[in-house]
Amino acid sequence: MIREYGVHLKGGIIAQRDADYCTIRLRLPAGILDTARMLGIAKIADTYGSGTVHLTTRQTIEIPDIHHLDLEEVTDALQANGTPVGAETDEVVNIIACPGTARCKYANIDSISLAQRVDEKVFGKQVPVKVRISISACPYACTSPLFNEIGVIGRIEPLREPGLCTGCGTCAEYCKECAIIIKNGVSVLDSEKCIMCGVCIHSCPFDLLKSKHLHSLITVGGRRGRHPQMGRELVAVETEDEAVEIIDRIVAWVRRRAWSGRLLADQLDDLQFEQFKADIISDLEK
Ligand code: SF4
Ligand code: SF4
Ligand code: SF4
Numbered sequence: 001m002i003r004e005y006g007v008h009l010k011g012g013i014i015a016q017r018d019a020d021y022c023t024i025r026l027r028l029p030a031g032i033l034d035t036a037r038m039l040g041i042a043k044i045a046d047t048y049g050s051g052t053v054h055l056t057t058r059q060t061i062e063i064p065d066i067h068h069l070d071l072e073e074v075t076d077a078l079q080a081n082g083t084p085v086g087a088e089t090d091e092v093v094n095i096i097a098c099p100g101t102a103r104c105k106y107a108n109i110d111s112i113s114l115a116q117r118v119d120e121k122v123f124g125k126q127v128p129v130k131v132r133i134s135i136s137a138c139p140y141a142c143t144s145p146l147f148n149e150i151g152v153i154g155r156i157e158p159l160r161e162p163g164l165c166t167g168c169g170t171c172a173e174y175c176k177e178c179a180i181i182i183k184n185g186v187s188v189l190d191s192e193k194c195i196m197c198g199v200c201i202h203s204c205p206f207d208l209l210k211s212k213h214l215h216s217l218i219t220v221g222g223r224r225g226r227h228p229q230m231g232r233e234l235v236a237v238e239t240e241d242e243a244v245e246i247i248d249r250i251v252a253w254v255r256r257r258a259w260s261g262r263l264l265a266d267q268l269d270d271l272q273f274e275q276f277k278a279d280i281i282s283d284l285e286k
Pocket of ligand 3: 205
């Protein structure tokens with residue numbers, strides 16, 4: 001059988017200090033793993049490694065101390081286990097996400113579903129500069145999306161319906177941004193301060209707070225590391241399909257237009273960001 005050429009060169013294969021051994025990083029979108037696959041990973045780590053694993057900051061698992069002569073066998077075993085080799089170098093690396101609507105009471109979007117769809121679309125694509133993608137289902141931003149090359153934040157706008165506001169102040173109490181004040185006996189929203197977290201919406205005992213414009217804010221060009229920088233707001237989209245499409249377009253742009261050796265954030269500084277934005281969001285409805 002002709003083997004896949006270059007398993008040793010995959011980004012998820014990381015050289016160790018002892019050159020005979022390497023660490024294998026896995027592909028685990030949103031860090032979701034059922035117990036059967038966990039047991040499979042444990043068995044592989046016991047059989048080929050040193051019986052340990054390392055949990056990474058990007059919600060994946062590394063299996064250390066794999067001898068280079070075992071690499072092809074181990075990658076086959078990982079593939080069969082449903083936990084294939086991941087990415088690390090100039091590629092789209094493991095997509096991370098918070099629990100989202102599946103579990104978190106603050107969530108505005110299904111971040112895990114989005115992460116899995118984005119993974120299917122762009123994971124592992126080779127690009128001139130590493131692309132990290134992080135999805136948070138609300139502006140609490142637990143997965144630090146603003147410090148990734150591509151970030152997604154689920155948001156929702158509150159809306160006070162005309163009605164008998166008692167001025168009880170419950171909504172103002174819940175808002176951590178001090179974006180609601182009680183004026184002349186009724187609640188008034190300061191949209192400049194509102195970060196669209198949606199926390200206030202369920203707080204009103206009289207059900208006067210509604211919501212509009214549930215959306216995903218997509219940011220680009222963030223980074224962490226030696227010189228952290230926050231990503232810039234690119235576009236707000238209302239559907240999961242649109243979010244996947246925009247992320248796919250950004251990755252395609254990076255593949256074609258970015259160059260190696262410099263972080264994406266620096267490259268965006270040199271380019272006309274508004275032109276980049278226009279290129280990415282053009283014809284979104286098509
Ligand atoms: S980012 Fe928001 S929705 Fe996600 S886990 Fe944190 S608080 Fe919950
Ligand atoms: S959406 Fe969040 S920030 Fe905006 S008013 Fe409500 S609680 Fe405050
Ligand atoms: S919680 Fe409802 S009734 Fe109370 S101040 Fe806010 S909008 Fe008015």
